[in-house]
Amino acid sequence: MIVVMRIDSSEEQGAAVIERIESFGLRGEVIHGEQRKVIAVLGQVFPDLRDELATMVGVDQVLRVSRPYKLASREVREGDTVVDLPYGVSIGNGRPVVMAGPCAIESEEQLRETAAQVKQAGAHILRGGAFKPRTSPYSFHGLGLEALEMLQRAGSEYQLPVITELLSERDVDVVTEHSDVLQIGARNMQNFVLLSEAGKTGKPVMLKRGLSATIEEWLLSAEYILTQGNRDVILCERGVRTFETATRNTLDLNAVALVKRLSHLPVVVDPSHGTGHWYLVRPMATAGLAVGADGLMIEVHPDPDRALSDGAQSLTPEHFDELMQEASALGRAIGRPLAERPRAAA
8 A cells, every 4th residue: 555645745744644554563665756755555454544544634645556566566656766876877767787797706817807898898887796606516606705805896996886696694794895786696586584684785786586486476575675675676587497498598578578567676687697698698688678678787708618607608708899889779779878888986
């Protein structure tokens, strides 16, 4: 349920509504939109509460929310959420951004080389894995804190915001300290304790869709982050597991268009994990932009044949440069040009 406040309502009147909501053992979350201010009622709503709230001073109307995800729904917030990052980078403002970098950080040299090349090609955000969730316990699982420090240094040197995966509750503080965006991977999409802890940090969080998650389950997982008062949530479609074995996953571009209709949160597409093949990344990346994605997440490695993780789906810097040129041309053609390059720190 949401309480729509009158345009001329005061802060005191809004506070009184929240106090009344809380007297029922519920929570009230204020959401400021472009056209109106609403208060989302979180919890199991009692039927008579709607009538009580409707008569309070400053209230315009009380509406039932039909979606089980309340804070993520466009019923609560009509305008798009825009997530602001360092160096003037924003996600969700109608100009797509590109996140690029290695699946796993292997060395300082590898990361700096990749960062320099993706920055030159026009990337907006540097990605790199420090903690890697791998199917096999014998695979490379990342360099941990050492890699986080490398990522932070590279982001500062090349003036790029950085994103890396948060894998465990025990790593929340250290990952938050070294990253501008916390990534919650597909395997942790329904790790509800981790989602809540990530939300409490106040840092932007990018939530990847689970391997077999429905769209409703994905948005409900985002709700866990939003209920902690963190509004900077980004969704990432990275493919779902189906009967098809020719590709690593099936990249569900239906989901991008549908979620943009259902939710105000920005949506990013990861064609690297979505396909598992480097030669499919470019066509699926541009397809993602065509259906309305707010950004792309691309794996880039200076020598994919020797990559310690996901080499088969990683682009060389040369191929990434070609992708950026194609994405730039497409963006201009459809009236959604790529975002401007990150600005140098003041």
